[in-house]
Amino acid sequence: MKSVKSLSLAVRHLNGACELGGNRPEERKEEYIASAEQNTVCKVSKETVTSLACAAMAALLSSASVQSAETGEDPDPEVEDDFLPPTFHPDPGAAPFGNFPCYYRFHPPAARLNLLPRALLRSLFPAPTSSCLPAPPLLALDVGCNSGELSIALYRHLSLQENDSVNMGSLHIPGDLRFLCFDIDSALIERAEKYNPFPGSVFYKVLDVMDSSARLAVLQPFLNGFGRSTFDIGFCMSVTMWIHLNHGDKGLVEFLDWLASLCNYLLVEPQPWKCYRSAARRLRRLGRNDFDHFRHLTISGDMDKRITGILTAGGAMELVRCFGSTSWDRSILLFKSKSLKLAENEEL
Template sequence: MNVQCQPVSPALLPGYTTDGRKGQKSPKRFIYSCSSVAETFHAVAKQHRGNYFEDGPKMEAPISEPTCSEEKEDPGAALYGNFINYYTFNPPENRLSLIPRTLLEDVGHEPDTQAVLLLDVGCNSGDLSIALYKHFLQDQPPGSDSSKTIHLLGFDLDQDLIVRAQNSNPFPQNVQFIPLDITSEESRTELASYLEKFGHSRFHLCSCFAVTMWVHLNHGDAALLAFLSRLASVCEWLLLEAQPWKCYRSAARRLRKLGRSDFEHFKTLEIRGDMAAHAKEHLEKQCGMELVQSFGSTSWDRSLLLFKRRSCSNQERKE
C-alpha cells in the first residue's frame, strides 16, 4: 500500500494567509548553519542538567503536579523543559489521537518489505516514543513481521531521563534511547553510525514534539533555525510540533513569578508571533522541505505538521 499524502494549503492552518504567512507583514528571514552555533549550544548545555526538548504545563494548568521535590517547590525550575513527570500532565494520547496509525504506509514506507527507521528528538523519559512505536505496530496485519522491521531511536540531553527511558523500555530489540545533543559534531557521528547499520543515510521519519521553544528561549534565533536545519538534514519526513508564542510568554511569566530573571534571549528575539509559520518558512525556503499535511491541533493548541524532503522520491525511499 502506497498512498501519497495530498498537499494542503498553508491557508488551512490557523493564522496563515494563502502565501503561508500571518497577516500582511512578512517575517524577517534568518539564514544560519547548524555548525555556526553548535559549539556554543553544546558548551552551555553541559553546564545545566536538563534538556531543551520538552514542554512544561500551561499556566492555566495546576503547577503542583511534578513529583520531584525540586519541582514541587519550584515548578519553573526546569528551565530547559526537562520536567521529571512531563507525561503525567501531557500524556502521549494528546498527540497520538491526531496521528494516523497508517502514517508509515501513507508516506510510502511499508514495514513488511523494508526496515523503517524512526527518530524521536527530545524523548524525555521515553513514554511518547514507546507509545508511538506501539501506535504504528497496531496498524500491521496479524502475522506480519513488522515488529522486526520498525526501529526507533530516541534521544535527549538529560542523561537521568534517558536512564529512566532505558530501564522502562519494553522493546529493547527495536527501540533504543541514548543521551545526545543534536547540535554537536558528535551527534553526526552517532546518528550516521546508527543509520549505517541499516544501510540508510537518513531516518524515514523524525518526530520533534515541543522542542523548539526551549532551544529558542535559551539560545536565540540563530540556534532555533540551526536546529530546524539539522532536523531537516537527518530525515525524509519530519513531524513537527512547535510551541506557539503564547507558550513563550507563559514560560517567561513562570520565571517572573518565581522572582527570577527572564530567559537570556526572550526580550531580544526577533523571530516572534506565528512560530509554526516561521518554522514552515525556514524549512521550505532554506532546507528543501515542504508542508504536506496538518494533523490538526492538540488539546494544548499546538499544530502537528508533516513535512517531506522535496527530493524524496520512491526510488530514494527504497535506497
C-alpha cells in the same frame, strides 16, 4: 512506620495544594511540593515524591479547569509550564530545557496519537511489490523524548495492523521499525531505559542536540549500522520553544535546518508564542533570570507559520499535512524532504 507516616504527611501537603482553589493555583505549587520533599526526602524515594507531586498537580489542574469552566475564565493555556511540579534540582522548579519529570501526566501520549492515522508509515513508505526481499528497516528519530512514554506509544501505534481490532496480537512492523530517541536529561533517559518494553527496537541516548560533535558521536554509529545517512521520519514534539529560548533565533534556524537535512519526513509540534511568555514567567516567579535570548527573539507570533517558513525556505522541505491540534492547542505538522521527492521522480 516512620516512612508511612512521612508519606502520609507528604500526601496531606500535596492534597493541601489541591484544595487551595483560586484562579491561579499554580502560584502555590512550589511551596507545597518543597514542603513535601523536606518531610520525605530522607525516608521516601524521590521517585515516590515526584509521583505524588504529579498526581497532586494533576488534581490541581483538574480543579482549576472546572472552576474556569464555571467562571468563564481561562486559568492558563500553557499547562506544562505553569502547573508541572519541579524536578529535584538545587533550584526547585527549574526545567529550563523542558525536561519536566512527569510531563506525560499532563499531556498523555493518547491525545497526540488520536490525531495520527495508524497507517501513517504504511502510506508514507509502501512496501515494494516487485521484490521478494524483506523491506529494509524504517528508521525513526525522536528528538527530546523526555522519559520515553510517547516514543513507546508512537512505536506501538504506528506498528499495528489496520485489522488490529480483529487480531490484537498481530503486529505489522514496516521493514522492522527502529526508534532512536534522545533527551538532554540523563535521569529521564535512565527512566526510559528502565521501562523500555522494546529494547531491541527502541533505543535511548543522552544527547544535547545543539552540540554538533555529540550529535555526530550518537547518530552516526546508529545510521552507519543500517548503511544509511538519513532517518525515514523524525518526531519533534514540543521541543522547538526550548531550543529557541536557549539558543535564540539563530539556534532555532540551525536546529530546524539540521533536522531537515537528516529526516525524509518530519513531524513537528511547535509551541505557540503564548507558551514562551509562560515559560519566562515561571522562571521569574522562581527568582531566576529570564532566558538569555527571550527578549531578543525576532522570530515570534504565529510559530506554526514561522517554523513552516524556516523548514520550507530554500526548498528544503514541503508541508504535507496538518493533522489538527491537541487539546492544549498544539498543531501537529508533517513535512517532507524535497530531496526525497526528487529521488522518487528520478525512479519513475
